[in-house]
Amino acid sequence: MNDLYFTALTEALHEAEICTPTLVLDKERLDRNIDHLIDVLNKGFDYRLVTKSLPSIPLLQYIMRRTGSQRLMCFHLPFLLQIVNQIPSADILMGKPLPIRAARHFYNWHEKQTSSMCFSPDLQLQWLIDSPRRLAQYDQFARDNNLTMRVSLEIDVGMHRGGFRNSSEFIAALQIIQSSEHLMLTGLMGYEAHIPHIPGILGGARRAFADARGRYSNFLQAVESELGKEALEDLTLNTGGSSTYAMYTDNSFVSEIAAGSALVKPKNYDVDTLEHHIAAAYIAAPVLKKVDRPEIPLSPALSAILRWTGFLPAKGAFIYGGNWLAKPVYPRETEQVHLHGRSSNQELYGFPKDTMIDEDDFIFLRPTQSESVFRQFGHMAIYENGKITDWWSVFQEEHNEGNSADSLLESAQKRSYRL
Structure with missing residues (x-):
């Protein structure tokens, strides 16, 4: 995935003063997928x-x-x-x-x-x-x-x-x-x-x-x-x-x-028949706390061994929210830290040690499906021409x-x- 794409998306989110977990829909990518559909409908x-x-x-x-x-x-x-x-x-x-x-x-x-x-x-x-x-x-x-x-x-x-x-x-x-x-x-x-x-x-x-x-x-x-x-x-x-x-x-x-x-195109639809489609929706989760050399509780020595063996990352961050049906896609090689378990409040993600990320930046996750994930956010931020241009509401149970x-x-x- 192109780093420049997520850098521009981060700038758009900051410009829009977005500071909570947000479902972002890329309207230009949506249009490209619609065009592919119309080719078949024709x-x-x-x-x-x-x-x-x-x-x-x-x-x-x-x-x-x-x-x-x-x-x-x-x-x-x-x-x-x-x-x-x-x-x-x-x-x-x-x-x-x-x-x-x-x-x-x-x-x-x-x-x-x-x-x-x-x-x-x-x-x-x-x-x-x-x-x-x-x-x-x-x-x-x-x-x-x-x-x-x-x-x-x-x-x-x-x-x-x-x-x-x-x-x-x-x-x-x-x-x-x-x-x-x-x-x-x-x-x-x-x-x-x-x-x-x-x-x-x-x-x-x-x-x-x-x-x-x-x-x-x-x-x-x-x-x-x-x-x-x-x-x-x-x-x-x-x-x-x-x-x-x-x-x-x-x-x-x-x-x-x-x-x-x-x-x-959520991640579960990465199939051969849709290779011409492109992902158009991401979760943007703010970084709350950077963590150098993450540890598990009460075990500094064991944590060092776990970092050395790769079971704990060299660098990590606690994000705003988490536990979504989604996979991290940016920064590159971001992974949820399984030893810390899942959290819907502040979930820990790990990065390679040379990853440049700071508090108030975003990590981006790609939903594995749209039908339940989209509805967890209330509204979608519409991303178009490098800016957040609109907010679209989602279905509500009540x-x-x-x-x-x-x-x-x-x-x-x-x-x-x-x-």
Whole structure:
């Protein structure tokens, strides 16, 4: 990693008077990753933003403008409510099947919103169904409350994390939806994040990709056999993910691909399929205390031996915060000192003895994932043209506009929608 990059970023943070642990998003690098995504979308795909990996309303809105997409994939009830409230034009596909009580919470909440809310669930929301049992629950709920619910079926294309796997259950689900007056089949979703991780001895990514494609095609043939070829024309045929989206070269069997993490590229996404992407997010942690010749308590002699053998560093620093799902990247060869354990308050990191670092400088860590790490910081500092130019808020579990845990509990207690 270029030292000049982090030197400039440090200067920008100091100029902005930032003095606490901060999640920094490099907007120029984000744009480069979006450009790579658009190159694939131009081959004929629609794009669905994975909101759990991009957990910020301003970030989602920016990417939506850049890609021209209104399609979002949502995974968590409180965040669904925030998105509906703040991006009412969104077309939303749930990225995992939610308990039927979550659906009840949603409709209770939506019913109480003002008439000015433009979001229409029966036109803009697809619930994900993974099993006959859940399909029956949703069908019963829709009938009891006279709702039209759009459903997308999760299909197992090789990852084996749930979803319809055999043709008999899948065909039975199609028949139930076709006969229901309250359910509408709107799509299929086949996630295949396993593909880049298949070892060569099992055929590697190429074989796994071909296998997933074949499985998806079999489900499409079942839809055509059961409902007719015209039924496929308007379905959302979703697949892909950050580590696989670049493998898709034509839209002959799917209509849209989903991706999120690829646009900020946390460390867990250092895979061959994303080698053209660049990391766009870092944690900047202020250095609080420099430590020459770090020691463990009550053991100066043993500490000297540990430094000599490399189990303790020659130089270290206690930082502001710590214990994040992140790996240090700057200064070079920075490592967390494991003998001191983990700390969320003041964590010790070690450096080579010639490292130039001082109090109030920063060490930089690269998140291993974005979905939980981003939300630990409240806001992201936007880095652009050598300066911190803006602050973007992230999703919160508790929110003052009706989607806090207390509000959901109150909604459940009122039970205006029946189970």
